[in-house]
Amino acid sequence: MLKKILGLALVLAVPAQMALAEGDAGKGEKVFKKCKACHAVGDGAENKTGPVLNGVVGRTVGTGADFEYSSTLVDMGAEGKSWTPEELDAFLAAPRDYAKGTKMSFAGLRKDTERADVIAYLSTFTE
Incomplete structure (x- = not known):
């Protein structure tokens, strides 16, 4: 019985990991339009309501040039x-559930593929 439960858990976990590994940066650029009101990327990007996201993948949480993050982050x-x-x-699935007290008011990206795509897109920008 335990083997069946663990096997099922593994089967359910694999698609989420595959989605992360298979993100499409081109599609992520389109998804990022949902983020542009508060965030910027690319040459000359400046902080808005949210921080610049150049180099965010791999960065320590709650750090970034000239931005005042919530104490939670x-x-x-x-x-x-x-x-x-x-x-x-x-x-990105649910910012306020992930980091209670975050200033980020965005409800989140519900689709696994959208999250994978936007993460792939963000990965193309370095500090």
Whole structure:
């Protein structure tokens, strides 16, 4: 019985990981339009309501040039958490559930593929 449960858990976990690995940066650029009201990327990007997201993939949570993050995110970074693709996926699914007290008011990206695509897109930008 335990083997069946563990096998089922593995089968259910694989598609989410595959979606992260298979993100399409071109599609992610389109998804990022949902983020542009508050965030910017690319040459000359400046902080808006949210921070510039150049170099966000792999960055320590709650850090970034000249932006005042919520204490929740700063504390997460101080504890050693970084924005891996998996952490970004969890955050982007439901930001306020992932980081209670975050200033980010966006409800989240519900579709696994949209999250994978936008993470792939963000991965193309370095600091």
